[in-house]
Amino acid sequence: MTDSAASLPDLDTVTGADLQKVTFASSKAFGHGYEQHAVDAFIDRCSAVVDHLRNRLSQQEAEIAGLRERVERDSKSNEVQHAISVLSQAQQTADKTVAQADEYSTRVMAEARDLYEDARRNAATLEQETEDKARGVYDDALARAATLEREAQDRVSQLTLTAATAQTELDSQTAYLRTLRDATRTQLEVFLEGLLDHVAGEYGRAHPMAAEAANQATPHRGRDSNLQVSPNGASSEATAIPQQPQADQSNDRSSVAGDA
Amino acid sequence: MADIDTAALKDNFAAVAAHGGDGVALYFYSYLFLKYPETRDMFPPSMTRQRDRLVGALVRIVTNVDKVGELVPYLEDLGRDHRKFGAVAAHYPAVGEALLATLAHFSGDDWTSELQENWTAAYGVVSGAMSGAAERVAQDEPAWWDADIINVDRRTFDIAVLKVRTNTVHPYAAGQSFSVEPSTLRPREWRLYTPANAPGGREIELHVRLIDGGPVSTALVRSAAAGDKLRLGPPFGRMMLTQDSDSPLLLIAGSTGWAPMKAMIEQVARDGGRRTHLYFGARSIREIYDRKVLEELSDRYPWLTVVIAVSDDIRWDGPRGMVGDIAAEGEWAGHDVFVCGSPAMVEATIKRLISSGVPEQRIKFEEFGEA
Numbered sequence: 001m002t003d004s005a006a007s008l009p010d011l012d013t014v015t016g017a018d019l020q021k022v023t024f025a026s027s028k029a030f031g032h033g034y035e036q037h038a039v040d041a042f043i044d045r046c047s048a049v050v051d052h053l054r055n056r057l058s059q060q061e062a063e064i065a066g067l068r069e070r071v072e073r074d075s076k077s078n079e080v081q082h083a084i085s086v087l088s089q090a091q092q093t094a095d096k097t098v099a100q101a102d103e104y105s106t107r108v109m110a111e112a113r114d115l116y117e118d119a120r121r122n123a124a125t126l127e128q129e130t131e132d133k134a135r136g137v138y139d140d141a142l143a144r145a146a147t148l149e150r151e152a153q154d155r156v157s158q159l160t161l162t163a164a165t166a167q168t169e170l171d172s173q174t175a176y177l178r179t180l181r182d183a184t185r186t187q188l189e190v191f192l193e194g195l196l197d198h199v200a201g202e203y204g205r206a207h208p209m210a211a212e213a214a215n216q217a218t219p220h221r222g223r224d225s226n227l228q229v230s231p232n233g234a235s236s237e238a239t240a241i242p243q244q245p246q247a248d249q250s251n252d253r254s255s256v257a258g259d260a
Numbered sequence: 261m262a263d264i265d266t267a268a269l270k271d272n273f274a275a276v277a278a279h280g281g282d283g284v285a286l287y288f289y290s291y292l293f294l295k296y297p298e299t300r301d302m303f304p305p306s307m308t309r310q311r312d313r314l315v316g317a318l319v320r321i322v323t324n325v326d327k328v329g330e331l332v333p334y335l336e337d338l339g340r341d342h343r344k345f346g347a348v349a350a351h352y353p354a355v356g357e358a359l360l361a362t363l364a365h366f367s368g369d370d371w372t373s374e375l376q377e378n379w380t381a382a383y384g385v386v387s388g389a390m391s392g393a394a395e396r397v398a399q400d401e402p403a404w405w406d407a408d409i410i411n412v413d414r415r416t417f418d419i420a421v422l423k424v425r426t427n428t429v430h431p432y433a434a435g436q437s438f439s440v441e442p443s444t445l446r447p448r449e450w451r452l453y454t455p456a457n458a459p460g461g462r463e464i465e466l467h468v469r470l471i472d473g474g475p476v477s478t479a480l481v482r483s484a485a486a487g488d489k490l491r492l493g494p495p496f497g498r499m500m501l502t503q504d505s506d507s508p509l510l511l512i513a514g515s516t517g518w519a520p521m522k523a524m525i526e527q528v529a530r531d532g533g534r535r536t537h538l539y540f541g542a543r544s545i546r547e548i549y550d551r552k553v554l555e556e557l558s559d560r561y562p563w564l565t566v567v568i569a570v571s572d573d574i575r576w577d578g579p580r581g582m583v584g585d586i587a588a589e590g591e592w593a594g595h596d597v598f599v600c601g602s603p604a605m606v607e608a609t610i611k612r613l614i615s616s617g618v619p620e621q622r623i624k625f626e627e628f629g630e631a
Contacts, residue, residue, distance in 0.1 A: 080294070087290040091307055098306035106473030113472070116417070120544060124575045 015054060016047025264381050265374070266325045272375055273322045276366040281319075284366060285311035292358040299354065302345050304448040321386060332389055339390030343403035344439065344450070344493040349395070352387040359383060397494075404441075405430050405492040407464070412484050415549035418470035419516065420481040424490060426462050432495040434458045434527035435520045435598070437626070439493035440466070445479040452496060454600075454626070456519035458526040467519040467550075469628070499598060499626040501527060507596045508535035512587050512609055514601025515542060518550060520626060521600065525557060525564065533563045537590065540566065541583025541605070544573040584609030588616040599625040 009018055020043065027033030200215075276284060289307060293300045303310055317338065324331045360379055364371045411423040432438055437454040441447065451474075456465040470481040501524055509528065511521040518540055528534060542548050548568060558566040569583040570576035579586050584605065597618055599609050606627050614620055 083294055084287065084290045087294055088286050091286060091290065095306050095308045099308065102473045102475065105478065109470070109472035109478075113418070117544075120546065124544075124573060128574055 014050060016049075016051035019043055019047040019050060264325075264385075265378050266382075268375065269325060269378055269382055270322060272363065272367060272370070272379075273318075275370065276363055277319075279366050281315035282311055284362060285314045287365060288314070288358050288362040291361050292354065295358065296354045299351065302347070302448065304446075325382065335386060335389035336393035339393040340397050340494055341439075341496075342390065343394050343398075344441075344491065346403070347394075349391045352391055356380070356383045356387060401431065401494065402428070407490040407492055409484055409486055409488045409490065410463070411486055414481065416546055418481060419547070419549045420468050420470075420484070421456075421550070422466040422468060422480065422484065424464045424466055426464065426492065429462055430455075430459065430464065430492060430495070432459050433500045434523040435497070435500040435626075436495045437497045437520075438495055440476075441491040441493075442476060442479055442484070442488065443491050444488040445483055446476050449476050450493065451476040454497075454520045454523070456522040458523050458530060465519075465522075467516040469516040471628075497626055499600065499624045500524075502596060505596060506534050507594055509537070510587070510590075510592050510595040510597045511536065511538045512583060512597070512599045512601075513538070513540050514583060514605035514609075515547060517600030517602075517605070517626075517628070519600075521598065522550070522553070524598065525561075529561060533561060536561075536564045537587075537595075538564065538566045539569060539583050539587040541569045541571065541586075541601070543571050545570060545576055582608065584612045588612040588618075592618050595622070597623045599623060601628065603627045 008014055008022065022043070024039070204212075286307075289303075289311070320334065321331065324334075360376065360383070363379060364376070367375065405426050405428060407424045407426040409422055410425050413421045413423075415421060430438065432455060435454070437452045439450040440453050441450045453466050453468065456467050457463070466480075468477055468480045471477045499520060509524075511524065513521045521538060521540075525536065525538070528536060538554075540548070540554060548554070548570070551568075554566050554568065558564055567579060567586065569579045569581060569586045571580065571582050582605075584599075587609070592613070595618075597613065599606050599613075601609070606625050610620075610623055610625060613623060
């Protein structure tokens with residue numbers, strides 16, 4: 001039991017119960033004290049007031065704390081939201097930048113690839129065409145070589161034909177010349193013998209002994225003495241001079257001349 | 261998903277998605293990076309593709325939220341795959357928080373505490389499946405495989421054959437793929453490639469085709485050099501030889517779709533060889549980028565027949581036309597059929613095969629991925 005107002009706890013923490021605990025020493029002087037009941041009632045009232053005030057104080061303090069907390073939380077939540085928003089925007093900017101870089105890279109690659117494919121296809125077509133052309137040229141050359149060979153062969157066979165013809169021509173000319181030679185020789189022999197006969201005869205008439213000796217030296221004169229020697233020296237029984245073969249003469253000449 | 265109100269989740273998701281999937285994903289990543297800035301380094305500067313992937317995954321998960329049998333294998337693959345990004349168990353709560361904040365933001369006044377609870381529970385199941393699968397494989401395999409480029413052989417201006425050496429042996433099967441990150445040239449960008457040799461050693465051959473505008477393929481074909489570093493993800497894909505099958509094989513490849521076929525042929529040769537027909541298709545003669553090898557293999561293995569089809573080159577004396585059309589002319593009853601190439605080529609080829617009598621379930625295929 002606390003024994004006077006002097007020992008009450010301080011104002012910030014005093015409660016109704018504290019007031020109830022206070023006791024007062026009985027007054028020594030008779031007639032100067034207060035009525036006990038009045039004092040007790042007054043203390044009751046005061047303690048009720050104190051308690052009531054104390055409660056209201058706590059409530060107010062709690063309310064203020066609550067409000068303060070809300071304010072703080074709201075502002076922090078706003079901060080958080082703001083930060084999240086800023087971060088999201090930054091991320092979106094980064095994403096856009098990277099996407100642009102990727103798109104650019106894609107475009108460049110696609111263009112390069114198209115160019116390359118075009119070039120490749122063109123090269124392939126060119127290669128194919130060149131190969132076809134080369135094969136064409138080769139086939140052409142082969143054909144031409146075959147033609148040339150054929151033409152050469154034709155010419156050879158033609159020349160051979162010409163040579164053969166010329167040879168035949170030559171042969172017949174030779175034969176003619178031989179025949180002519182033989183005929184001429186024969187003619188000459190006949191003529192000479194006729195002349196000799198005539199000379200021998202004339203000489204014989206002049207010297208019969210010389211004629212006899214000459215007769216013995218030439219036994220074949222028997223035949224020739226049948227011949228009449230004409231004054232111009234040609235024999236009337238001379239063999240005809242064979243005609244020169246006429247066949248293809250002009251043709252041969254022209255074909256020989258034509259081969260240049 | 262026992263006591264989760266999946267109907268409410270689906271409705272809420274539909275309402276949120278109505279704001280535009282890209283905007284939703286944008287908010288999600290902004291919240292995540294704001295609250296957990298250290299996660300920004302796991303992603304590349306441009307987030308366009310990543311947002312698409314996120315939306316795709318969310319749609320798939322929400323659509324199948326009632327079909328646990330389909331959902332769980334997908335989630336486990338996803339979780340195992342996420343290890344390569346450096347994702348660890350601690351990241352999952354952060355992602356969950358960002359997801360819920362996003363949903364709440366777009367739901368506005370429709371957001372209730374029931375939705376909050378349902379979504380939290382659903383996310384718990386998803387992240388549990390993913391991180392559980394990741395933890396299970398953690399003992400047996402690394403999160404990724406480091407590799408160096410040994411040699412870059414540019415066969416044409418847009419196709420390169422890369423020789424790569426890993427630090428430890430990669431456990432892929434012939435025909436499978438893995439995702440590749442060019443750490444030196446394009447960090448944090450991952451694309452799927454298929455090795456062209458059978459597994460077992462540390463050397464891997466990759467065939468890369470330049471996709472116009474694609475950052476990774478362009479870098480690998482045009483800028484890559486010996487000494488550049490790569491990271492490889494776990495094995496991916498189901499186009500593999502069937503175990504213990506000795507049916508004859510029909511392999512149809514378009515352009516760099518030849519890579520998995522080359523690996524499978526090497527595997528078949530190791531296993532003793534079996535009757536194999538390979539059809540390789542290209543647009544022009546220059547695009548028969550591995551011609552020497554095709555001829556070599558055809559000479560070396562009597563059980564292998566190689567047919568090269570060219571579709572657009574007047575200088576080609578061999579079969580002309582689309583490789584699918586030419587292959588479909590054969591008789592392939594009882595064959596195991598594999599097809600790999602561009603999406604258009606694969607679709608056209610499979611259609612032709614089916615209409616010529618090949619049963620659909622005997623055909624396995626793989627398409628070129630995104631750029």
